[in-house]
Amino acid sequence: MAMNGTARVICPLCEATCGLTLDREAGGRLRVRGNEADVFSHGFICPKGVALADLHDDPDRLRTPMLRRDGRLQECTWDEAFAAVEEGLGRVIAEHGRHAVAVYLGNANAHSLSLMLYMRPFLTALGSRMLFTASTVDQMPKQVSGALMFGTGAHLPVPDLDRTDHLVILGANPYASNGSLMTAPDMPGRLRAIRKRGGKVVVVDPRRTQTAKHADEHLFIRPGGDAFLLAAMAHTLFDENLVDLGRLAPHVSGVDEVRALLADFAPERVAATCGIDAATIRRITREFAAAPTGAVYGRIGTCTQEFGTLASWLVEVVNILSGHFDSPGGAMFPLPPFGGPTTRGAAGRGRGARLGRWHSRVRGLPEMFGELPVSALAEEIETPGEGQIRALVTAGGNPCVSTPNAARLTRAVESLDFMVSLDLYLNETARLADVVLPAPSPLQQPHYDIAFNNLSVRNNARWADAALPLEDGQQHEWQTLLRLAAAVVDGVDADAVEQLTVTRAVELSVADEGSRIHGRDRDEILAALGDTPGPERLVDLALRSGAYGDGFGTNPGGLTLQVLRDNPDGVDLGPLQPRIPETLRTASGTIELAPQPLLDDAARLRQRLAETGEAPPMVLIGRRDLRSNNSWMHNIEMLVRGKPRCTLYVHPDDAQRLQLGDGTLARVTSRVGEVLVPVEVTDEIMPGVVSLPHGWGHGQPGSRQAVAAEYAGVNSNLLSDETQIDPLSGNAVLSGIPVTVEVAEAALV
Numbered sequence: 001m002a003m004n005g006t007a008r009v010i011c012p013l014c015e016a017t018c019g020l021t022l023d024r025e026a027g028g029r030l031r032v033r034g035n036e037a038d039v040f041s042h043g044f045i046c047p048k049g050v051a052l053a054d055l056h057d058d059p060d061r062l063r064t065p066m067l068r069r070d071g072r073l074q075e076c077t078w079d080e081a082f083a084a085v086e087e088g089l090g091r092v093i094a095e096h097g098r099h100a101v102a103v104y105l106g107n108a109n110a111h112s113l114s115l116m117l118y119m120r121p122f123l124t125a126l127g128s129r130m131l132f133t134a135s136t137v138d139q140m141p142k143q144v145s146g147a148l149m150f151g152t153g154a155h156l157p158v159p160d161l162d163r164t165d166h167l168v169i170l171g172a173n174p175y176a177s178n179g180s181l182m183t184a185p186d187m188p189g190r191l192r193a194i195r196k197r198g199g200k201v202v203v204v205d206p207r208r209t210q211t212a213k214h215a216d217e218h219l220f221i222r223p224g225g226d227a228f229l230l231a232a233m234a235h236t237l238f239d240e241n242l243v244d245l246g247r248l249a250p251h252v253s254g255v256d257e258v259r260a261l262l263a264d265f266a267p268e269r270v271a272a273t274c275g276i277d278a279a280t281i282r283r284i285t286r287e288f289a290a291a292p293t294g295a296v297y298g299r300i301g302t303c304t305q306e307f308g309t310l311a312s313w314l315v316e317v318v319n320i321l322s323g324h325f326d327s328p329g330g331a332m333f334p335l336p337p338f339g340g341p342t343t344r345g346a347a348g349r350g351r352g353a354r355l356g357r358w359h360s361r362v363r364g365l366p367e368m369f370g371e372l373p374v375s376a377l378a379e380e381i382e383t384p385g386e387g388q389i390r391a392l393v394t395a396g397g398n399p400c401v402s403t404p405n406a407a408r409l410t411r412a413v414e415s416l417d418f419m420v421s422l423d424l425y426l427n428e429t430a431r432l433a434d435v436v437l438p439a440p441s442p443l444q445q446p447h448y449d450i451a452f453n454n455l456s457v458r459n460n461a462r463w464a465d466a467a468l469p470l471e472d473g474q475q476h477e478w479q480t481l482l483r484l485a486a487a488v489v490d491g492v493d494a495d496a497v498e499q500l501t502v503t504r505a506v507e508l509s510v511a512d513e514g515s516r517i518h519g520r521d522r523d524e525i526l527a528a529l530g531d532t533p534g535p536e537r538l539v540d541l542a543l544r545s546g547a548y549g550d551g552f553g554t555n556p557g558g559l560t561l562q563v564l565r566d567n568p569d570g571v572d573l574g575p576l577q578p579r580i581p582e583t584l585r586t587a588s589g590t591i592e593l594a595p596q597p598l599l600d601d602a603a604r605l606r607q608r609l610a611e612t613g614e615a616p617p618m619v620l621i622g623r624r625d626l627r628s629n630n631s632w633m634h635n636i637e638m639l640v641r642g643k644p645r646c647t648l649y650v651h652p653d654d655a656q657r658l659q660l661g662d663g664t665l666a667r668v669t670s671r672v673g674e675v676l677v678p679v680e681v682t683d684e685i686m687p688g689v690v691s692l693p694h695g696w697g698h699g700q701p702g703s704r705q706a707v708a709a710e711y712a713g714v715n716s717n718l719l720s721d722e723t724q725i726d727p728l729s730g731n732a733v734l735s736g737i738p739v740t741v742e743v744a745e746a747a748l749v
């Protein structure tokens with residue numbers, strides 16, 4: 001494939017968004033390296049980034065649409081594929097209505113420029129309320145607590161990593177994840193730098209992770225105990241007169257309500273529940289409050305539990321009460337060049353969170369930001385009656401591996417009338433589709449990070465043109481989505497949908513009080529954007545009307561797409577700046593520290609404290625690995641070879657009690673299923689807790705990932721229970737699943 005010289009790439013595989021270079025070695029092999037000149041990542045790269053070349057060259061990667069004929073998926077033309085989509089979705093819509101078609105979006109959507117920009121036109125054209133995403137697997141509690149406190153689900157504060165003196169990390173392993181809801185290339189380097197400049201890093205986790213091993217202090221915590229620990233920390237701040245709102249005092253409401261609510265959560269009261277003694281809780285709180293700057297950062301483990309939204313809320317309560325919020329070195333809001341919910345509208349006021357506008361049909365679970373909990377997807381497919389889901393469109397996701405009770409969901413998906421998947425691979429979900437639409441490789445797509453600039457620990461803007469061209473027969477995901485949109489609306493073609501999309505984006509930007517082109521002439525802006533279809537026009541519009549933009553002439557020298565093309569290593573926009581009160585979009589115009597839904601939900605915490613029953617003897621938690629990317633990088637040999645990684649971590653005391661040794665095949669059983677998995681005995685894990693990584697369980701019939709099948713592992717979501725959710729956010733409970741563990745067969749590996 002043609003490529004001259006060195007191309008710049010922004011890695012779309014994880015939230016770190018590293019700047020990379022791509023060139024060809026003598027002999028023609030593609031080679032990916034860290035881009036030393038990148039203004040944000042400064043040359044950092046991890047093994048997954050290196051593997052982008054192998055991903056591109058992977059013979060199993062889909063390059064041609066597939067259509068189910070005579071029960072088998074077979075290659076077809078794009079026209080044949082879209083004719084089948086039009087017929088299949090059209091039939092379901094005609095017979096059962098638009099809500100009979102569900103959409104599932106996996107986390108790859110947040111990493112793809114095409115999907116970020118063109119999924120909305122498809123969803124609008126489809127007009128179904130049955131939207132499910134990976135957000136309710138791992139992050140919805142952060143979005144809900146952000147919306148309730150600051151006004152929108154995009155209000156997700158990040159630690160100002162490069163200036164903080166004291167970082168408390170709960171339920172996160174950035175050495176493996178490279179950061180999550182916190183965009184920061186080279187997490188190991190940035191964490192090392194905190195300690196090097198005299199700061200402190202504390203990790204609270206049921207496992208002594210790689211991050212914990214490199215911290216100043218690690219505290220084991222019982223899975224699900226984070227909200228109790230955080231409540232006790234906030235209690236201690238009140239109890240020991242350590243509350244200091246500083247500059248934010250006039251902008252925070254609800255402090256007295258929080259004080260009253262947490263009066264019962266003294267460290268001495270919660271210690272047994274969270275597994276950390278009271279003196280330690282008080283000490284770490286005092287140290288945090290006394291630090292010149294500091295931030296508490298809570299992630300996956302704090303979200304994927306029954307008190308997920310309460311824990312996410314309490315992270316920010318502790319940050320705010322201790323004076324470590326919206327100031328350098330504390331928890332802060334980035335200012336994204338692209339604009340978004342934290343910049344749109346009038347500064348400092350908004351409508352606040354509007355959640356639960358509709359509910360799922362079977363369990364009555366509330367909608368959040370336009371979507372329903374994915375834990376409800378199987379029952380919405382299986383349960384007959386008005387509104388039953390009959391068809392499914394998946395994009396950039398693998399819900400039959402990555403969502404709770406995967407076996408039940410797989411059976412439900414098999415019963416659908418029609419299914420379409422847009423993906424890189426014929427994975428465990430796409431193998432069940434009637435039509436499979438291939439996405440180009442990441443190296444064939446231009447990139448601007450819309451989502452993760454909202455979470456970046458330093459403001460920046462970077463653009464990368466596609467490093468490699470499409471091959472014959474391929475098309476961009478945005479083109480696929482436009483054709484999908486046209487397929488579900490009579491008498492409209494993809495070009496008309498594209499023009500409508502751009503026109504609508506201009507109209508919204510002109511109408512937006514926070515935009516640099518507020519009040520300008522719509523047609524003038526449309527003319528300035530030109531008529532070349534695709535993401536470039538939309539990115540140019542957003543950059544130019546955004547906070548740093550040229551405003552189509554009102555701010556000469558400001559950002560445009562051309563400016564980014566002229567600066568291929570990116571434009572650094574400086575450290576994070578305080579954004580309170582300008583960014584607030586609550587109805588009160590304040591940080592709402594005590595939103596009523598959270599005060600109400602705290603009753604569950606109180607109830608749990610009062611319970612005296614026996615805790616489950618063994619609970620399961622997840623595990624991340626630097627070389628995994630959920631389920632979708634396991635077909636790359638260089639990332640999966642070596643020591644088996646899909647193992648069950650068991651503490652030596654538990655191993656002895658259960659007669660398990662290294663390599664013993666264990667049977668792990670939960671309410672919904674069982675898996676057989678080899679044991680790894682390690683004191684990294686707490687007694688009473690076992691850990692299994694997610695994203696495995698490959699080699700299912702009909703999938704096409706030969707390497708992944710060879711290193712199949714087992715699917716941890718055969719054990720997770722779709723009935724167990726955090727009620728406020730609908731997020732799945734994946735941390736602290738009650739299980740039994742026993743010998744299945746001795747010394748197999």
Ligand code: SF4
Binds near residue numbers: 018044045047049186
């Ligand atoms: S850390 Fe993330 S963004 Fe950076 S190279 Fe690795 S996978 Fe890509």
